[in-house]
Amino acid sequence: xxxxxxxxxxxxxxxxxxxxxxxxxxxxxxxxxxxxxxxxxxxxxxxxxxxxxxxxxxxxxxxxxxxxxxxxxxxxxxxxxxxxxxxxxxxxxxxxxxxxxxxxxxxxxxxxxxxxxxxxxxxxxxxxxxxxxxxxxxxxxxxxxxxxxxxxxxxxxxxxxxxxxxxxxxxxxxxxxxxxxxxxxxxxxxxxxxxxxxxxxxxxxxxxxxxxxxxxxxxxxxxxxxxxxxxxxxxxxxxxxxxxxxxxxxxxxxxxxxxxxxxxxxxxxxxxxxxxxxxxxxxxxxxxxxxxxxxxxxxxxxxxxxxxxxxxxxxxxxxxxxxxxxxxxxxxxxxxxxxxxxxxxxxxxxxxxxxxxxxxxxxxxxxxxxxxxxxxxxxxxxxxxxxxxxxxxxxxxxxx
Amino acid sequence: xxxxxxxxxxxxxxxxxxxxxxxxxxxxxxxxxxxxxxxxxxxxxxxxxxxxxxxxxxxxxxxxxxxxxxxxxxxxxxxxxxxxxxxxxxxxxxxxxxxxxxxxxxxxxxxxxxxxxxxxxxxxxxxxxxxxxxxxxxxxxxxxxxxxxxxxxxxxxxxxxxxxxxxxxxxxxxxxxxxxxxxxxxxxxxxxxxxxxxxxxxxxxxxxxxxxxxxxxxxxxxxxxxxxxxxxxxxxxxxxxxxxxxxxx
Numbered sequence: 026x027x028x029x030x031x032x033x034x035x036x037x038x039x040x041x042x043x044x045x046x047x048x049x050x051x052x053x054x055x056x057x058x059x060x061x062x063x064x065x066x067x068x069x070x071x072x073x074x075x076x077x078x079x080x081x082x083x084x085x086x087x088x089x090x091x092x093x094x095x096x097x098x099x100x101x102x103x104x105x106x107x108x109x110x111x112x113x114x115x116x117x118x119x120x121x122x123x124x125x126x127x128x129x130x131x132x133x134x135x136x137x138x139x140x141x142x143x144x145x146x147x148x149x150x151x152x153x154x155x156x157x158x159x160x161x162x163x164x165x166x167x168x169x170x171x172x173x174x175x176x177x178x179x180x181x182x183x184x185x186x187x188x189x190x191x192x193x194x195x196x197x198x199x200x201x202x203x204x205x206x207x208x209x210x211x212x213x214x215x216x217x218x219x220x221x222x223x224x225x226x227x228x229x230x231x232x233x234x235x236x237x238x239x240x241x242x243x244x245x246x247x248x249x250x251x252x253x254x255x256x257x258x259x260x261x262x263x264x265x266x267x268x269x270x271x272x273x274x275x276x277x278x279x280x281x282x283x284x285x286x287x288x289x290x291x292x293x294x295x296x297x298x299x300x301x302x303x304x305x306x307x308x309x310x311x312x313x314x315x316x317x318x319x320x321x322x323x324x325x326x327x328x329x330x331x332x333x334x335x336x337x338x339x340x341x342x343x344x345x346x347x348x349x350x351x352x353x354x355x356x357x358x359x360x361x362x363x364x365x366x367x368x369x370x371x372x373x374x375x376x377x378x379x380x381x382x383x384x385x386x387x388x389x390x391x392x393x394x395x396x397x398x399x400x401x402x403x404x405x406x407x408x409x410x411x412x413x414x415x416x417x418x419x420x421x422x423x424x425x
Numbered sequence: 426x427x428x429x430x431x432x433x434x435x436x437x438x439x440x441x442x443x444x445x446x447x448x449x450x451x452x453x454x455x456x457x458x459x460x461x462x463x464x465x466x467x468x469x470x471x472x473x474x475x476x477x478x479x480x481x482x483x484x485x486x487x488x489x490x491x492x493x494x495x496x497x498x499x500x501x502x503x504x505x506x507x508x509x510x511x512x513x514x515x516x517x518x519x520x521x522x523x524x525x526x527x528x529x530x531x532x533x534x535x536x537x538x539x540x541x542x543x544x545x546x547x548x549x550x551x552x553x554x555x556x557x558x559x560x561x562x563x564x565x566x567x568x569x570x571x572x573x574x575x576x577x578x579x580x581x582x583x584x585x586x587x588x589x590x591x592x593x594x595x596x597x598x599x600x601x602x603x604x605x606x607x608x609x610x611x612x613x614x615x616x617x618x619x620x621x622x623x624x625x626x627x628x629x630x631x632x633x634x635x636x637x638x639x640x641x642x643x644x645x646x647x648x649x650x651x652x653x654x655x656x657x658x659x660x661x662x663x664x665x666x667x668x669x670x671x672x673x674x
Contacts, residue, residue, distance in 0.1 A: 032570055126620070135529065139510070146510045154587060161589040166500055167530050167551035185552035185559035188501070188530035196548060203566035207426070209617070223513045224506075228525030279546035281538035287526040295544060413526050414535020416547060 030308030034273040034423070035205045035261045038212075039115035041106045042365040044255035045079030046352040049109040054369050056351060058397050060378040062239040063352055064251050069140075072226050075237045079253025079353025080221055081105075088173070094160040095173035097138030098220040103170050104177065106216075106256035115260050116178055116214055123211035129182035131201050132171035133194025133217045135357030135412075137186075138164035140222035170218050182210050188357065190412030191320075193217065194257065195360025195420050199277035201261050211263060217361025218256040225356060226252055232287060234324050240354075241381035242321035242347040243328050243393045250322045253353020257361035272371050275405075275421040278303030282415025288326055289411060293334025296320075299417035300338055300407055307421050314343045315403035316376055318367045319393075320411045321347025322354050323381070331409065332389040344401065346394040350381030360410035364420050367408045371424040374402035426569040428672070430611035433487065433602035434648045435480025437473045437580075443595045447642070449649035455479070460540050466523065467536075468502055469582035473598035474533045475540075478578050481600035485610075489541040492602070493567065493575045494534060497550045497560035499637050500584055500593065501530040507585045533580070554637040557644070558659040558666030562618045568605035577601045581638040592635045599641055601648075607672070612648050614672030618659060623667040625658040633661045644668070 041049060045063040046056040056063060064077035085101035086108060107113050119128050145159040155161075163169050167186040175184045183204060187197045194217025201213035229235050229252060236249035262268060280302060282295035289296065304311060320331055335342050348366055355362050370377055376398040385393055408420040436451040438444040444451050454472045456464055458479040467475075474496065482489050505528045512518035526532075531549035538547050552559035557579055564577045578600045584593025607614065625633065626643060633639045643657040647670050659666040 139506070143510055143513055146514045149587060150511075150514045161584075161592075162499070162553055165588075166553065168499075168553045168556075172553060183559060183562055185550055185555070185563070187548060187550055189534065189547070189549050190529045190531055200548070200563060200566065203563075203570045207566045207569035209562065209566060224509055224520075224525075224528070227513065227520050228509070228522075228528070231520045231522045231525055279548075281535075281544050281547045283538045283542050283544050285539070286532070286535050287522070298544060412531070413529050414531045414547070415538060416531055416535065 028308040032202065032276050032306045033206050034264060034275050035202050036264050036268045036271045036273055037259055037368060038262050038268050038271050039112055039260040040258065040365050040368055041109045041112040042255065042257040042362055043081055043102060043106040044352045044355060044362055045081060045253055048083050050365065050369065054373060057366065057369065057377050060380050060397055062350055062380050064239045069221055070223060074230055076235045077239050077251050078221060079251060081254055092173060092176055094163045095169060097141035097164045099138045099170045099218050100173045102220055102254065102256040103174055103216055103218045106258050112258055119212040119260060119262065125179055125181040127182055127211040128180050129204050129210040129213040130171055130175050130180050130184045131197040131213060131215050132186040133197035133357050133360060134167055134170060134186060134188055134219050135190050135193055136219060136222050136225055137167050137169050139224050140220050143223050174216060189416040190414060191356050191359055192410045192412035192416045192418040193357035193360065195277060195410035195418035196279060198274060198364065198420055199279060199418065202274055202277065205261060205263055213261045215259045215261060215361060217358035219254055219356045219358040221252060221254045236323065239381055240323035240350050242323040242349055242379055243386055243389055244382050245384045245386040247323045247325060250324055251353040253355040255355040255358045255362045257358055257365045259361060259364065270425045272368055272425055273423045275423050276303045276306035278306060278419040280417045284415050287413050289330040289415065291330055293330040293337065295415055295417045296331055296334035296411055297338045299419040303407060303419045303421040311339055313405045314407055316343055316370065316406045317345040318363050318406060318408040319345050319347040320409040322349055329388055336390045342391040344376050344394045346377050346379040348377055350379060360418060363408050367406045367422050370403055371406060371422060375399045376401050376403065426605055428607065428614040428616050429565060429568055430604045430608040431601055431613050431615055431648055432604055432608060432611055433481035433485030434612060435477035436599040436645050437476045438595065438597050440595045448646045463536060463540065468505055469596055470498065470502055470580050471533045471536060473596060474578050474580045477598045477600035478537065478576055481576065481602040485602040487574065487602060490543050493545040494537060494547045495550060495560055495563055495575060495577045496534040497556050497579045499551060499553060499556050499581050502528050502532050503584050504582060554660055555666055556637055557640045558618050561668060564603050565617050568603060572605045574604040577603055579638055579641060581636065594636060597638050599645055613653065613670050616669035618666050618668050620664050621667040622664050623656050623658040624663050625661040630661045
């Protein structure tokens with residue numbers, strides 16, 4: 026049965042990613058195939074408990090002097106991704122093709138530059154005032170790194186941040202698709218960026234969700250989550266003959282649990298709604314989905330809620346796996362980072378494994394892919410991202 | 426889509442002196458709009474947002490349960506975030522689980538969806554001095570792509586003074602209940618936000634530059650008084666984002 030799509034596909038003409046799993050998509054691809062955890066003890070700052078994190082330990086580039094007010098770890102992570110593998114040239118090509126006013130920018134982030142604010146608060150405690158080089162709206166507020174990227178690239182189109190906790194950058198993809206569909210833009214740069222900070226590490230620790238070992242999503246012996254950081258950039262454009270060889274974003278399904286601020290609905294109702302909504306908007310059928318990139322944080326409640334969502338929606342679930350055992354939970358960046366993982370799976374023809382999975386949780390109810398599978402070339406992929414506030418998004422991607 | 430229809434509106438200014446200075450009617454926080462179990466811990470941001478969202482739904486006679494939402498704020502839950510950052514500096518600082526999950530930008534969006542039992546999508550957005558303009562553009566895109574109606578709420582509570590001296594005051598919130606196309610009973614039409622040369626009212630420029638969420642004053646004046654220019658500025662910058670309005674019924 027063919028269902029009429031309710032939203033038009035857009036094309037992903039370029040993508041890049043910096044994370045604990047490497048400085049670009051080639052490194053990420055190699056780490057996905059190796060399926061060995063990149064989680065390590067934190068070196069950026071001290072915390073009063075044991076855990077492993079997905080920290081970017083390579084050198085981050087400096088922010089140019091004219092944009093110094095925006096300097097923070099989040100902006101530097103974004104700039105690093107921008108400078109990888111010709112991504113900046115792809116944005117410049119879009120500006121040349123469409124004009125700077127027709128290129129939009131949507132950032133998904135949960136904590137923006139709060140790591141640098143935390144350092145400023147240490148000075149506040151000592152001196153009674155914030156440091157003179159601290160710029161609240163250019164560092165801490167959610168749109169700070171969006172504004173930095175806009176100025177760095179000379180973009181003049183719509184520019185904003187979506188901050189819905191761990192679904193932020195998946196929802197940024199949805200907003201970008203709508204900007205293109207409603208002809209407000211000809212190209213949109215989507216950025217998912219989050220950096221390690223005390224607030225999230227100690228916050229999740231207060232929720233008793235932090236694991237001391239490398240996390241084991243969907244494993245019966247899971248102990249909790251590991252926090253990571255990263256920057257993923259995707260350039261979305263309208264479909265043309267010249268970009269017909271690139272993968273497509275078909276739709277993003279969105280929903281609310283209406284259940285609890287920090288716990289998902291135990292039956293996964295909202296998660297199932299988001300996946301179903303993505304397929305409905307794209308006019309596709311459940312049976313066409315070849316692979317689901319699970320949100321799979323390795324918290325028991327999250328994993329089983331998502332498993333129930335998949336089990337309730339699919340009579341025979343497609344292969345599923347999750348990558349947070351490899352590079353950690355990158356929070357607001359996770360939706361974009363894992364969309365990049367899914368695009369690599371589409372373009373290079375493999376299924377990612379679930380790093381850390383040894384003893385699959387029998388309550389999950391379906392088979393989770395443990396090791397990378399190079400024999401399968403998925404064509405239609407759902408990638409899930411769920412956040413605090415019961416905020417759900419599921420990204421539907423299709424191979425060229 | 427030719428235009429959006431504004432079906433309901435509400436504006437909240439907790440500071441009585443500031444409220445009296447506004448060129449349109451605004452009200453104080455209405456704590457009855459927050460379920461009793463949530464009321465005690467609710468931030469000023471949440472109290473204002475719930476007050477205006479409820480008022481806009483009541484005016485339009487729409488049920489909040491069925492409406493997708495966009496919650497926009499420059500600084501979000503800044504007082505809760507500030508309290509956590511202050512604790513993090515101390516060697517023995519303690520973060521409560523509730524303070525942590527109440528510090529995210531989509532705190533109000535999450536509690537609203539829970540309180541109204543609304544499973545529709547909820548977005549939380551921030552765009553500095555363009556926060557209102559980008560929230561209206563996001564609303565335009567959602568209605569243009571998916572049709573129907575949605576609830577747009579913009580708010581900012583008072584920011585701790587040392588974060589951005591001279592900025593972040595007074596607190597203000599407003600809600601717009603918007604529908605795709607021309608709808609009977611509308612208060613006015615709102616066009617697609619675009620960049621133009623409309624100049625922001627000089628008497629409010631300083632206020633907006635220190636509290637960006639106040640950029641809605643010209644738009645709210647048109648909606649709440651019926652004094653309707655052809656276009657209103659959505660930001661104090663020129664050129665900047667603006668929107669055509671009209672079609673008052």
